[in-house]
Structure formats: C-alpha cells, structure tokens
Amino acid sequence: MTALPALLSARDVHRDYALAGAAVHAVRGVTLDVAAGEYVAVVGPSGCGKSTLLNLLGAIDRPTRGTVFVAGTEVSTLPDRAATRFRLLNVGFVFQRFYLLPVLTARENVELPMAEAGVPVAERRRRAMELLGYVGLAERGAHRPTELSGGEQQRVAIARALANHPAVLLADEPTGELDARTGADVIALFDRLNRDGTTIVVVTHDEQLAGAARRVVHMLDGRVIRDEPLRRRA
Amino acid sequence: MRLQLAAMSLRRHPSRTLLAALGVAVSAAMLLDMVMLATGMRESFASLLGRNGFTIRVAPRGTLPFDTEATVAQASSAVDAMRAIPGVSVVAPVLGASLHVLGTGESVTAFALGLDPNVQGDYELLEGANPSAPDALVASDALLRATGARIGDTLDVAAGFDPQLRTYAGRRRLVVSGRARFLFLGAGDRAAALRLATLQRMGGPERRDRVSLFMVRTDSGVDVEHVRAAIERALPRVTALSTAGAIAEAEHRLSYFRQLAFILGAVSLIVGFLLVTTIVTVSVNERIGEIAVMRAIGVSRWHIVQQIVVEGIGLSVGGAAAGLVLGIVTARYLNSILRSFPGLPDAIDFFLFQPHAAFRALGLLIASGIAAGIYPSWRAASLPISATLREEAIG
Numbered sequence: 001m002t003a004l005p006a007l008l009s010a011r012d013v014h015r016d017y018a019l020a021g022a023a024v025h026a027v028r029g030v031t032l033d034v035a036a037g038e039y040v041a042v043v044g045p046s047g048c049g050k051s052t053l054l055n056l057l058g059a060i061d062r063p064t065r066g067t068v069f070v071a072g073t074e075v076s077t078l079p080d081r082a083a084t085r086f087r088l089l090n091v092g093f094v095f096q097r098f099y100l101l102p103v104l105t106a107r108e109n110v111e112l113p114m115a116e117a118g119v120p121v122a123e124r125r126r127r128a129m130e131l132l133g134y135v136g137l138a139e140r141g142a143h144r145p146t147e148l149s150g151g152e153q154q155r156v157a158i159a160r161a162l163a164n165h166p167a168v169l170l171a172d173e174p175t176g177e178l179d180a181r182t183g184a185d186v187i188a189l190f191d192r193l194n195r196d197g198t199t200i201v202v203v204t205h206d207e208q209l210a211g212a213a214r215r216v217v218h219m220l221d222g223r224v225i226r227d228e229p230l231r232r233r234a
Numbered sequence: 235m236r237l238q239l240a241a242m243s244l245r246r247h248p249s250r251t252l253l254a255a256l257g258v259a260v261s262a263a264m265l266l267d268m269v270m271l272a273t274g275m276r277e278s279f280a281s282l283l284g285r286n287g288f289t290i291r292v293a294p295r296g297t298l299p300f301d302t303e304a305t306v307a308q309a310s311s312a313v314d315a316m317r318a319i320p321g322v323s324v325v326a327p328v329l330g331a332s333l334h335v336l337g338t339g340e341s342v343t344a345f346a347l348g349l350d351p352n353v354q355g356d357y358e359l360l361e362g363a364n365p366s367a368p369d370a371l372v373a374s375d376a377l378l379r380a381t382g383a384r385i386g387d388t389l390d391v392a393a394g395f396d397p398q399l400r401t402y403a404g405r406r407r408l409v410v411s412g413r414a415r416f417l418f419l420g421a422g423d424r425a426a427a428l429r430l431a432t433l434q435r436m437g438g439p440e441r442r443d444r445v446s447l448f449m450v451r452t453d454s455g456v457d458v459e460h461v462r463a464a465i466e467r468a469l470p471r472v473t474a475l476s477t478a479g480a481i482a483e484a485e486h487r488l489s490y491f492r493q494l495a496f497i498l499g500a501v502s503l504i505v506g507f508l509l510v511t512t513i514v515t516v517s518v519n520e521r522i523g524e525i526a527v528m529r530a531i532g533v534s535r536w537h538i539v540q541q542i543v544v545e546g547i548g549l550s551v552g553g554a555a556a557g558l559v560l561g562i563v564t565a566r567y568l569n570s571i572l573r574s575f576p577g578l579p580d581a582i583d584f585f586l587f588q589p590h591a592a593f594r595a596l597g598l599l600i601a602s603g604i605a606a607g608i609y610p611s612w613r614a615a616s617l618p619i620s621a622t623l624r625e626e627a628i629g
Contacts, residue, residue, distance in 0.1 A: 052620070055623070058530070061619070084533075084535070087531065091532075108238075112533070113531050113532055
C-alpha cells in the first residue's frame with residue numbers, strides 16, 4: 001500500500017495456536033508493509049487478530065507461517081536471545097495496562113530498557129529526564145506509578161518505549177484504560193511523536209485514535225479486509 | 235538495576251518478606267542446632283578426654299573407667315610395669331570411693347577421687363589450693379553447699395559405713411583446701427578429691443594398693459594404639475582404652491543421636507527450601523504481567539532469572555543471618571537444660587558451636603535458597619510473552 005521502502009514487512013503471515021484444546025487461527029495470511037515515518041492504526045473487532053499481528057511485527061511472537069521483516073532483519077526466525085535483543089534496540093512497546101514496574105520511579109522505569117542495553121548511568125539518566133520532559137512529565141520523575149494518574153502512567157510507558165531510539169513504536173490499545181480527556185492527551189502525544197519522525201503502529205478500538213492515524217488497516221477473522229490509503233496530515 | 239529491582243520486589247510486601255525471612259530463620263536455627271548437636275557431643279567428649287594430655291585410660295579388665303566398683307589390685311607394680319613400656323611418660327592412678335562427711339546431723343555422702351593432685355585430669359581447681367597435703371581435700375560446690383563448709387574448714391570424714399552396726403569406718407579429719415569443678419561428674423554431684431594414699435589408707439586393707447583407673451600419658455609422636463596394646467599385653471587383668479578408641483566408642487553409642495540430628499537437619503533444610511520456593515513463586519505469580527512486559531521490552535531471560543534468584547538469595551541470607559543468632563541462643567538454652575540432667579558430666583557440651591560446621595550448614599541453606607529461586611525464575615523467564623500478555627489483558 002505504500003511506495004516508500006518498508007520498515008516493517010509481513011508476508012503471508014499466519015499464526016495458529018491452541019486454546020482450551022481447540023485450534024485458533026488468529027492471523028490468516030496477512031501481508032502488510034509499513035514505511036518509515038508512517039502512522040498506522042490497525043482496527044477491527046475483538047479477537048480479529050490485531051494484537052497477535054502486532055506481537056508478530058514486534059518479534060514478541062513467531063508466525064506459524066510467513067515472514068516478518070523489521071528494519072531489514074527477518075525477525076520471524078530469530079532465536080529467543082536475538083529476538084529479545086532486537087526488541088530492546090529496535091522496537092518500542094506500549095501496552096493497554098501501562099505495566100510500569102511499581103517498585104521503580106517514573107525515571108527508573110524509563111531507564112530500565114537503557115540499563116538493559118548497557119547505556120552508562122549518567123547518559124541514561126539524562127535521556128530519561130529528556131523523554132519525561134518530552135511527554136510532559138519532567139516534574140514527576142521521582143514519583144512511583146501509584147502516585148501517577150492513568151494518563152501519566154501511559155505517558156511514562158511511552159517514554160520508556162522510546163528509550164533506546166526504536167525504529168518503530170508498537171502500541172496495543174494505548175487508550176483502552178484511559179478516560180476521554182487523558183486518552184486525547186495520549187493521541188496528541190502520538191501525533192507529535194509521528195510528526196517528529198517516529199514510525200507508529202497502533203492497534204485500537206478507539207475511533208479517535210484510529211482517526212488520528214494516517215493509514216487505517218481493517219482486520220476481520222485474522223485477515224486484512226481493507227487498507228485505507230495514506231491520509232494527508234491535517 | 236537488577237539488584238535494586240530484587241531488593242525492591244522483596245520490599246513490596248514487607249510483612250510477607252519479614253514473615254518468610256523469619257520462617258527461614260527458624261529453619262536455619264534448627265539446622266544449625268542439629269549440626270551443633272551432631273558434632274558437639276563428639277567434639278566436647280574428645281576435648282574432655284584430651285584434657286591434660288592423657289591418651290590412655292586403664293581400667294579393670296572388661297570394664298570402662300568407673301563403670302563398676304571393680305578395682306585393680308597391686309596398683310604400684312602395675313604402675314611400674316606400665317612405666318617400663320616404651321612410649322609411656324606418665325601414669326596417674328585414680329581410686330574412686332564413697333566418702334561420708336559427718337556432722338552434727340545426718341551425714342553427707344559424696345564421691346571421692348584419690349589421685350595425685352600434680353598429675354590429674356579429673357577436676358579443675360576453681361579456688362584455693364590442690365590437696366597436696368595428706369589431710370587435704372578439694373570439694374565440689376554441691377558438697378560444700380551440703381556440708382555448709384568453706385575453704386579452710388576441717389571436715390570429719392569416713393570412708394565406709396556399716397548399716398547394721400551404724401558405725402563409720404576409716405574416719406579422718408580433712409581440711410578443705412579448695413573448691414573444684416569435677417569434669418566427669420554432673421554439676422550437682424557431691425564430690426571431693428584427695429591424695430590417693432590418703433583415700434587408700436582410709437579404706438583399710440580392702441583398698442590397700444588398689445585403684446579404679448590409671449590415666450596414662452604417652453610421649454609425643456608414639457603410636458598410642460601400639461602403647462595401649464603393649465599395656466594390655468603386660469597387664470592381662472586390665473583393659474586399656476585409648477582416647478581415640480573411647481571417642482570411637484562414644485561415637486558408636488551416639489550414632490542414633492547423630493542420625494536423628496541429620497534427619498531433623500535435612501528436614502529443616504527442606505522446609506527452608508520449600509518456604510523460599512513458595513514465597514518466590516507467589517511473588518512471581520503476582521508479577522507475571524510485569525515480567526511478560528519486561529521480556530517484551532527486551533529484558534533478557536537471564537536477567538529475569540538473576541533478579542528472581544537474587545530475591546531467593548536475599549530471603550535465605552537474611553533468614554540465615556537471623557537463624558545464626560537464634561540457633562546459638564536456642565542451643566545455649568537447650569545445652570543448659572541437658573547439662574542439668576543428673577549423671578551427665580559437667581564438662582560435656584551437647585551443642586558445640588564450631589564456625590566451620592555452622593557456616594557450612596548456613597552455606598547449604600543459602601545454596602538451597604538459590605536452588606529455590608531457580609524453578610520460579612526459570613518458569614517466569616520462559617513464559618510465552620504473547621500468550622501471557624493476552625491472558626493478562628483478558629484477566
């Protein structure tokens with residue numbers, strides 16, 4: 001769907017798994033390209049395979065069949081250790097439930113992926129504060145997640161996802177646990193991130209969030225049924 | 235950051251962590267006490283027998299020292315015969331007998347040891363002087379209490395009593411020259427030590443030149459077992475027992491004790507292991523979503539394992555440190571109870587703290603803590619990330 005060189009490329013991707021003894025065909029032959037700098041929303045009803053596709057694109061999961069390339073690396077065949085390292089350095093994840101570590105402060109949560117990547121303490125501290133400033137939480141670095149609102153926690157999670165300068169940001173229902181106002185803050189933040197050059201793929205039920213994306217991919221029963229063309233930025 | 239995460243995870247539920255550490259401490263204390271019990275009696279007995287350098291005990295044939303009232307006749311010639319054996323440096327004869335201290339009321343009966351005060355290994359002088367003079371004795375605290383005597387007092391004592399005639403034989407007046415702790419007798423036993431010749435004389439013709447036991451020192455470097463065998467060959471009416479043989483015999487008799495201690499120690503180790511495994515597993519199960527997300531954002535399996543194992547180690551080390559203190563306090567208390575049992579030597583310790591054995595036991599407990607963390611950590615690190623996130627999202 002895009003003429004630009006693909007940053008993410010899924011080719012005839014299938015993902016089957018067993019659930020309560022029954023085979024589930026979560027993703028059935030999806031082919032999708034996402035170019036660098038794109039902002040793509042994947043939408044569809046619950047259970048249509050959106051999150052599974054996102055996990056495949058992010059090297060969290062491996063396809064049963066088909067190939068997935070991210071930034072020129074075939075992630076669908078990477079062994080666990082290499083896939084973990086790949087995710088650490090190339091993919092930023094944002095989850096519906098934020099999943100910040102409650103024992104760490106906001107700043108330490110942002111530092112975590114950098115610590116894992118071996119970034120020196122001073123450098124990662126500086127970068128964490130810079131990212132918290134970017135998401136509007138410079139003053140909340142010393143606060144623990146329990147001392148932050150849902151919207152603030154999600155913004156910290158976004159800062160954490162950006163810590164290691166990932167090639168792509170993958171978000172799974174990032175506004176799912178937020179009210180309309182804080183959800184709008186997150187949508188605005190995603191928009192700003194994309195304007196600043198971050199490639200974003202977001203899985204969502206949120207029409208507002210999907211509406212903010214430049215491209216919307218519709219899924220049903222594990223298949224892409226419609227891929228809306230690139231929309232110009234407002 | 236992994237250490238910080240592990241420490242903070244333990245602090246997330248402080249009361250649970252504290253209770254778990256206390257549980258490990260109790261298990262560690264029990265393990266430590268069992269190790270102290272398993273080795274304590276043996277070491278304490280060995281130290282007692284080895285005191286003053288006596289390496290061989292010689293008793294009437296077929297008996298153990300002071301096991302019966304049997305005595306060896308012609309003790310002087312036996313001493314000479316033993317001294318003639320190469321490798322023997324000192325022979326100290328000892329006679330055990332009853333001693334009656336007479337006063338205005340009821341007499342007080344005590345156990346008396348006739349010995350050479352300059353070469354003996356039966357008592358430890360606490361106050362005063364050895365009974366060097368023929369009319370002197372040293373007494374245990376229990377005897378002094380029972381008679382109301384003090385150092386310097388003169389006691390009217392007798393070596394024998396005829397219950398039919400109600401008369402005392404072998405009466406003599408002896409001066410209390412000192413206060414002593416009798417190593418092979420109980421703390422509450424009434425006991426006295428005086429010169430061998432004095433006690434033999436008080437016993438009349440029946441005890442003349444008779445002794446209950448010879449304590450033998452050997453020259454350094456000689457084969458004690460060889461000397462022991464030579465003594466038995468030279469004196470067929472005696473049984474000679476080396477310190478090593480006595481320890482082996484004691485060890486044989488205490489083997490049930492050791493087995494019991496081993497089993498209880500193993501049980502405490504298993505309890506500690508299961509406790510740490512349970513707590514770490516519960517903690518991991520609570521954080522399954524967080525762990526899946528850590529894996530998703532690129533934290534390696536190995537680092538997840540490390541963090542969780544460190545939590546197990548933290549619990550074990552904290553528990554073991556508290557258990558060390560608790561174990562020593564408990565052992566001292568139990569030791570004081572056991573030592574007060576009648577008939578047990580005052581100088582025997584049931585629980586003996588030996589740093590190498592104690593630290594080995596606690597090291598074992600910490601190793602079990604590491605092992606306890608491995609299963610839940612590996613389970614957590616091996617979670618299928620995507621399935622876990624899906625289940626967490628549904629849940």
